[in-house]
Amino acid sequence: MDLTVVFLFLSLFVSSSPLGIIKLSSCNEAQSQTNNVKCIHTEREALLSFKKGLTDPSGRLSCWVGEDCCQWRGIECNNQSGHVTKLDLRCPFELESLTPYTNPYLSGKISSSLIHLKYLNYLDLSLNDFEDIQIPQFFGMLENLVYLNLSYSYFYGEIPPHLGNLSSLMHLDLHGNYGVYAENLDWLSNLSSLKYLDLGELGLKDVGADWLQAINMLPSLLELRLSYCDLESLPPSLPFVNFTSLLVLDLSENQFHSSIPQWLFNLENLTTLDLSGNFFLQGQFPSFFQNRCKLKTLDLSWNNFDGNIDGFLDDLSASLNNCLESLDLSYNQLVGKIPDSLGKLGSLRYLNLENNSFWGSIPFSIGNLSSLEELNLCGNEMNGTIPESLGQLSELVHLYLLDNSWVGFITEAQLMNLTRLEEFVLTTDKNQSLVFKVTYDWVPPFRLQGLDLENCLIGPKFPAWLQVQNKLTDVTLKNIGISDTIPEEWFSKISSQLTYLDLSNNQITGNLPHQLVFPNVDFIDLSYNLFKGPIPLWFTTARQIYLRRNLFSGHIPSNIGDLMPKLETLDLSENYLDGKIPFSIQKMKDLYVLNLGRNQLSGELSYNWNESKELVVVDIGHNNLSGKIPSSMGCLSYLSTLVLSNNNLHGEIPSSLQNCSFVSIDLGGNNLSGNLPLWIGPILQILDLAHNNLFGGIPDCLDNLTTLVYGNNNFFHFYNSSYIEKAIIMTKGRELEYSNTLQFVTSIDLSRNKLTGGIPNEIASLGRLGTLNLSMNHLTGNIPKNIGNMRWLETLDLSRNSFSGPIPESMSFLTFLAHLNLSFNNLTGRIPNGNQLQTLNDASIYKGNPLLCGSTLLTKCLGDETSNGPTFIGGSVEDRQDGDDTERLWFYISIGLGFIVGFWGICGTLLVKKSWRHWYFRFCDDIKDRITLTIALKVVHLKKKFGLEKN
Structure with a gap:
């Protein structure tokens, strides 16, 4: 029995209204549509008791009055007996009498009085809220x-x-x-x-x-x-x-x-x-679909099926070629080429093979699927061509070919018969490896509503086939090689209905027309083009605006906050904007990303951030701002990223910022002063305070930075789709700019300040820290012995400080270390050997530490034999073979005592007794040759002992 027949039978059996969501009429209309039977008194009382237990904020049951309950809304009675047979109180999504903010849901208690409706055969209380x-x-x-x-x-x-x-x-x-x-x-x-x-x-x-x-x-x-x-x-x-x-x-x-x-x-x-x-569910697809000639819809998506689908499609095409209408195998682990047998499923209307690992070209047999309305091959490894037979799919409405590696050409042949096409999505991972090779003035048979073309080559002009698409609501033309100006007539035609516009990563030039109105647009991205002139103000309904890296100039409009009150993301970075930051921006109460970085803005930051409480990102780095960081920024409790680097800010870092939820703070390249903050939060991943005038010591509470201790990137930049932070980080010996991969960076940069004191031992607990730069300060003391616990450390720069003592042996445990700079300190002793340190053989790492020795330096440690001759002084005293610190100490003491005793014990006596003087001089004459010989031998011995003998 067909399912449609079954439901028709059910609806006739219970005399029901349509089972879907209905639009209820008014009470009077409901009464006029009922018959003239009178309800049973006990059943009427039961319904009133049921109503009494309910909460009805929208008054849906307000018409339950009068004697005849059979005329009440949602009630039906038997035509002969008058007994209530149906109670339908399903909440509709539409009620004409409701305001937009009225609660239409019934709630409360359900009275047991309903058991008196003994003939009730239909009960619907769906889509309500019974709490x-x-x-x-x-x-x-x-x-x-x-x-x-x-x-x-x-x-x-x-x-x-x-x-x-x-x-x-x-x-x-x-x-x-x-x-x-x-x-x-x-x-x-x-x-x-x-x-x-x-x-x-x-x-x-x-x-x-x-x-x-x-x-x-x-x-x-x-x-x-x-x-x-x-x-x-x-x-x-x-x-x-x-x-x-x-x-x-x-x-x-x-x-x-x-x-x-x-x-x-x-x-x-x-x-x-x-x-x-x-x-x-896993393994290869079973063959039980043989002889299932009635199956119309088969959905096996989001499982772990693997292998190819050749045999599976053979089975389907053998038994289901005349009935299967929908096939969904998306989000599995299927591989191989899509077989030609696909073309035998002649009744197929919906085909989804998204997010597998299919490769090659679309089979030519695709043209046989004459009933196909939707084709989805997104997110595979398709690295071949799109066949001309695709153009035979005259019923196709939705075509999704996103995120593959398409090559070849798109000509009129692939598109000429797609008369019903409404959505066209085609992107390739290989930059412009797919070329639209259609004549400039070709007019296609379709009028699209959604168009997404990325990384294909369509330009350099806006072709005519694009300009005739006047029904578009969603447009993405990203990195398609356009270097033209926007066709104003086409832009004007689609402006009234556009909700999504992305023209980013092209070379589109010229000024944007300012007379246009976009009353419905929600998303605008014109980034990475050559647009110039003032900031456009069309987008009064937009929630996300990206105008990054263009040639826009002039002031940010002072009333921007009044014109765009719904804005959630505003990115005007990397332009030539000047003037002050408008105060009206703070009227955007839903704003959570503000990116004005890398412009020429000046003036002071506003001192009233109290109203912008949804802000998650504030990036105003690389401008000409002056003044202090306002303490009111501490009201931004959701603030996760703050970038104010490379401005002219001064004063102390406000303690109120401890109320924020920082993941990344970049205040480098200013004139900030005061002590380092003690309140930095546990989820911090990037701290850049370099190139300032900060003083005092490094706090010993670094183990509170739990993200850098244990690691946790799951929540980093949940707004990543709407903000790509750029940061220049001194790492691996040079400045590197991070953007898309910044979420994986962990860095602390306190370089070029006036910090004093030592490095606290707690720093070694930061096992997930990747970059530590403390260079160009006035730090003293020893490098912590347990620094080897920082196992993820890639860059360590302690240069140009006053560190002393030996380099800890544990530093050889830093197996990820790619850049090390300990130059210009007062370090002593042997450079540790082993592991990653063996690969860092650049002597400049240790330059300016004269008491260091080791295989990397010209200064060898005692015991390190070389082919050039004897070893040189400078090695660690513990490693010397012929002495130690105690031996040297007693040697010099004995010389001093000998001088004192010899001078005052002997020479002093000779001054008093004349006979002793004569005897002494005769004695001297007698042993002078022996003393001369002894001294000569001793000198030779000492030279050998202390490595002073020359070749």
């Missing part, structure tokens, strides 16, 4: 119910098993009640008349594998929907399959850990099968 109450158990007493719809009504708690008493029920819909759950589905087995069952988005995680046994007891079931139910068990087989009449099966978005089960083979009447979003 987390449980589905009433007494619903199970409404034994004549045929239709029950409680979907999207915010019920809560366990499904009452009493619903299993409704033996006449044919339609049960509980979809979208997120707080409703079941521990088993045994109660379902009694609903032998059930034809439609939807438990989507209910919590069924605890039902185990028995859920299928309960479903299998429903022989009349035609449609089963169990999407988003957290089901984990998909039994591979059943002893017998009882629900073989099933037409629609939706098990999407669950958590199955298996392949496609065998019992699906027995469902020969299926017209729709949706197994999408079960990421654990």
